[in-house]
Amino acid sequence: MKVTVIGLGLIGGSMAITLRKSGLATELFGVDQNEANAKKAIDLNLIDHVLPVHDVLPQSDLVLISIPVNATAALLPSVLENVNEQAVVIDVGSTKNLICKSVSHHPRRKQFVAAHPIAGTEFSGPSAAFDGLFENKTNIICEREKSSPAALSKALNIFEALKMKTIFMDPVEHDKHVAYVSHLSHVSSFLLGQTVLDIEKDEKNIFDLAGSGFASTVRLAKSSPDMWAPIFEQNSEYLSQALAEYIMHLQKFQYHLMKKDGLELHKIMTKANAIKHVLNKENKS
Amino acid sequence: MKVTVIGLGLIGGSMAITLRKSGLATELFGVDQNEANAKKAIDLNLIDHVLPVHDVLPQSDLVLISIPVNATAALLPSVLENVNEQAVVIDVGSTKNLICKSVSHHPRRKQFVAAHPIAGTEFSGPSAAFDGLFENKTNIICEREKSSPAALSKALNIFEALKMKTIFMDPVEHDKHVAYVSHLSHVSSFLLGQTVLDIEKDEKNIFDLAGSGFASTVRLAKSSPDMWAPIFEQNSEYLSQALAEYIMHLQKFQYHLMKKDGLELHKIMTKANAIKHVLNKENKS
Numbered sequence: 403m404k405v406t407v408i409g410l411g412l413i414g415g416s417m418a419i420t421l422r423k424s425g426l427a428t429e430l431f432g433v434d435q436n437e438a439n440a441k442k443a444i445d446l447n448l449i450d451h452v453l454p455v456h457d458v459l460p461q462s463d464l465v466l467i468s469i470p471v472n473a474t475a476a477l478l479p480s481v482l483e484n485v486n487e488q489a490v491v492i493d494v495g496s497t498k499n500l501i502c503k504s505v506s507h508h509p510r511r512k513q514f515v516a517a518h519p520i521a522g523t524e525f526s527g528p529s530a531a532f533d534g535l536f537e538n539k540t541n542i543i544c545e546r547e548k549s550s551p552a553a554l555s556k557a558l559n560i561f562e563a564l565k566m567k568t569i570f571m572d573p574v575e576h577d578k579h580v581a582y583v584s585h586l587s588h589v590s591s592f593l594l595g596q597t598v599l600d601i602e603k604d605e606k607n608i609f610d611l612a613g614s615g616f617a618s619t620v621r622l623a624k625s626s627p628d629m630w631a632p633i634f635e636q637n638s639e640y641l642s643q644a645l646a647e648y649i650m651h652l653q654k655f656q657y658h659l660m661k662k663d664g665l666e667l668h669k670i671m672t673k674a675n676a677i678k679h680v681l682n683k684e685n686k687s
Numbered sequence: 688m689k690v691t692v693i694g695l696g697l698i699g700g701s702m703a704i705t706l707r708k709s710g711l712a713t714e715l716f717g718v719d720q721n722e723a724n725a726k727k728a729i730d731l732n733l734i735d736h737v738l739p740v741h742d743v744l745p746q747s748d749l750v751l752i753s754i755p756v757n758a759t760a761a762l763l764p765s766v767l768e769n770v771n772e773q774a775v776v777i778d779v780g781s782t783k784n785l786i787c788k789s790v791s792h793h794p795r796r797k798q799f800v801a802a803h804p805i806a807g808t809e810f811s812g813p814s815a816a817f818d819g820l821f822e823n824k825t826n827i828i829c830e831r832e833k834s835s836p837a838a839l840s841k842a843l844n845i846f847e848a849l850k851m852k853t854i855f856m857d858p859v860e861h862d863k864h865v866a867y868v869s870h871l872s873h874v875s876s877f878l879l880g881q882t883v884l885d886i887e888k889d890e891k892n893i894f895d896l897a898g899s900g901f902a903s904t905v906r907l908a909k910s911s912p913d914m915w916a917p918i919f920e921q922n923s924e925y926l927s928q929a930l931a932e933y934i935m936h937l938q939k940f941q942y943h944l945m946k947k948d949g950l951e952l953h954k955i956m957t958k959a960n961a962i963k964h965v966l967n968k969e970n971k972s
Contacts, residue, residue: 472949520898524963540895569895582886583896587879587904593936594875595962596955601867601932608965610825610854611868613805617966618903619872624963627956635949645941647886649934651878656930664757664920670881671912677880678909680893681902 406431406462408455408477410443411629412522413494414468415531417564418448423533424563431458443528459484464492464556471495472632475504482510490553492517492560496580497636498544498573512550515557518542518576519566520584524624536564544573581640588622588630589645595623691716691747693740693762695728696914697807698779699753700816702849703733708818709848716743728813744769749777749841756780757917760789767795775838777802777845781865782921783829783858797835800842803827803861804851805869809909821849829858866925873907873915874930880908 405427407414414432421427432449434440440452455477459465465485467474474495481491482505492515495501502516519541523530541561546554561568571579598620602608634641658666690712692699699717706712717734719725725737740762744750750770752759759780766776767790777800780786787801804826808815826846831839846853856864883905887893919926943951 520896522898522900524900539898542896579887579892579896582883583893583901584898586882587901589937589940590875590879591904592956592959593933593940594872595959597871597929597933597936598867599959599961599965600936601929602864605965607864608868608962611805611827611864612966613807613824613869615807615809615907616868616872618906619876620962620966621903622900623956623959624966625956627953627960630956631949631953634944634952635947638944638947642941642945644882644886645937645944648878648882649937649941651882651885652874652930652934652937655874655878656927656934659919659923659930660927662920662923664916667919668912668916671877671908671910671915674877674880674884674908675912676884677905680884680890681897681905681909 403427403463404429404431404461406433406458406465407449408433408465408467408481409469410434410439410448410528411468412526412530412535413519414466415443415446415448415528416521416533416535417466417468417494418443419531419533420536420564421560426560426563427464431462433458439528446528446531448528448531455481456484459489460486462486462489464490464560467491467493467495470629470632471497471501471636475501475636478504478514479508482508482514485510485513487513489513490515490556492557494519496584496633498542498576500636502545502548502573506548511548513553515549515553516544516573517557517561518544518580519561519564521566524621526626526629536561536566539566541566541568542571542576543568544571544576546570577637578640581637581644585633585637585641586644586648588625589634589641590648591620591622592625595620688712688748689714689716689746691718691743691750692734693718693750693752693766694754695719695724695733695813696753697811697815697820698804699751700728700731700733700813701806701818701820702751702753702779703728704816704818705821705849706845711845711848712749716747718743724813731813731816733813733816740766741769744774745771747771747774749775749845752776752778752780755914755917756782756786756921760786760921763789763799764793767793767799770795770798772798774798775800775841777842779804781869781918783827783861785921787830787833787858791833796833798838800834800838801829801858802842802846803829803865804846804849805865806851809906811911811914821846821851824851826851826853827856827861828853829856829861831855862922863925866922866929870918870922870926871929871933873910874919874926875933876905876907877910877915880905
């Protein structure tokens, strides 16, 4: 299968590696606005050729779009117009509603599969890509009924080759749930990083005093703003709700903290401890 | 050296293992209010004998206190009264000001060393203890001038055997800095866990959608409320300031989020990215 990857970063690059290894991808084309990234992807053997997007589309059996979600919504209609009639186009963006809407009345909507493989690290770019990134993780497909059975089946094969478990969701439900379970934790981490940097002007203190707990909580603050700003913009409504909820819980905690009410603090923490049963059902961490 | 460990949890237990292995501890006594923990510590060979605290003190060369910080402040004066004149007492609590104050006029203040080895995991109890927990981490000693040169030198040997780097700080400065760099990240994590549990009543959703990023950010929400409630109470003032700062940053972010101002969000995240240079100076994560 001739596979084109648009966006040669952590996600696109890692898909390329595993799809080649699995034998599903026999020839890999890459598209990237950033020439250095494209060259790096060739050097790392993630892809075989770099071509401009409109040259590569007519000859592709599968097109994977792994670029920031605003760019996906803008590019997707013209990608669908320019692929051949058997090709399947899959996007892997972390928001799904606006992307689905961008092609809801497109004559070739059936050839498109809206996906969100939930995987990533705090690193970005082609050098961050690795085989196994997706293994045992969850993939979400939205609006399965709008993809043709053939396109859906091809997509399911791809995610199976990546060793993912696929579940199906409505795009609005998807955006709402990931606001809490993924996007909010990025916000909490970015702002924790910002707060500590602001106060501890003398970086030496952070360096000396930061334990592994701080490092783990602030890990996501290293994530790429280019990727996350459009996600936050597109999921503004649900993420604002989640953030309001989070701030309310923090303020309640602060109230008991200022009163030095150890019993109430203990109660809140004991409730939060329940997260351990949720996370431990499988070793996801 | 005969070593007594009061509090046979993650920290006390891990110290026992490494001090025995290093040869510094030739005989290990354990004290724990919780009988099951004490028995477990014997079974795991963390210690040799379990004894009531006042029987064990006169025959100890070194007493390590690794219990919740409120219990430390309450117990420390009587521990100092009951040890022999050559013995050294070290506490390892995560707050230092109130603990130091609890013995500031004690006739045996010189035999005490106030320490905070910055190490831990989200697990607790004797079964969580392991050799290597402290390796390459930072230890803080407060009020070094109030410990006798002999006591200080013995303590430095201990932390060297644990392979830690020791730095010195004033107790108030200590509490202020750890509020930002350690305690705040615990609060952010506990409340993130609470928020997500509150919203995602159907735990299945959290389980399916939680990526490794969420797991990492929420890891500290599994920590022991028994240990953390007294820490938060004792460090209420500085932690409240840190939390106010954090909430302010989150609200500012929310303002730009609701306006879908991707540029401003991008700016904030780019600033927060600088945490990566701080954390990468050494591989602390």
